[in-house]
Amino acid sequence: MTITRRTLLKAAAIAPAAAAAPALITPAAAAPQGPTPVLHQFTLGDARITALLDGHLAIKPEFFTGYDAAKAEAALAGSLYRENAKGLEIPVNGYLVEQGGEYTLIDTGTAQLMGPDLGALPAALAAAGVTPEQITTVLLTHIHPDHSGGLLTPDGRAAFANAELAVAAAEWDYWHDEAVLAAVPEESRGFFQTARSSVAPYANRLKLLTGEAEAASGLSAVPLPGHTPGHTGFMLDAGSEALLFWGDVVHSAALQFAEPDWTIPFDVDQALAAQTRRQMFDRAAADDLLVVGMHLDFPGLGKVLRAGKGFRFHQAPWQFGL
Incomplete structure (x- = not known):
């Protein structure tokens, strides 16, 4: 099944608040001549990281569970975030880690599943001078189409012919559980397929992760459940420095740092997703932890700072680490 915006939004029925979704999330305006490669490279310790932009989605603030118009206005006040007719644009990012002569890709973008304004990650990878055949490991934060869609070529073959795939066992089990599939509405089952x-x-080169297991050389799993049962971050040990790839802890930097309890219908367990986000914000702020996120403003690199009762994100300078 090819996922279009319509079918993707129907799939949100697996979460309690999904009925409000169809009018509230849309792809951003498509580039006139196909995806343009956008990437940013930086070094950290003994690793070189390349941020790869797959494209953008637009989400209306009222899409968030817990939405309050006055709080949204306060969160956006004084910022450069602007809501257009389609909502607030958020990026879809993937990350390439080069360390010890090996290439690890963390999330793969959407490929052709979500419209012409997304699917640019392969072009960005090529612009970085890396071929799919050079990727030794693909790590998935979770199996949503904006993270796993790029695993396949248009004709359904493995896009990364030489790569081992690593994903949390809880995530794999959730999407392959026949009882879960049978319990979701009929219109949502295509999401599972x-x-x-x-x-x-x-399947024959699969590594299932449990707890804080080693996911790839220099990278260990960090369980971050809630968005999906096996949603996982990955901590990079770069020798003298560390970096956490935290997946979908945040979907909207414009809103969720100020309002960490706001969730989205795609969070399978919304209460747990909010709890995980607060815990990660607390940890990142207390430990002065460098993080990147798949929906943080590209290239998505920075630190979490406390701001009153909430938090804010301090984006690293564009040339960080070069």
């Missing part, structure tokens, strides 16, 4: 199809070519 797409998840299964995206990972199927990697």
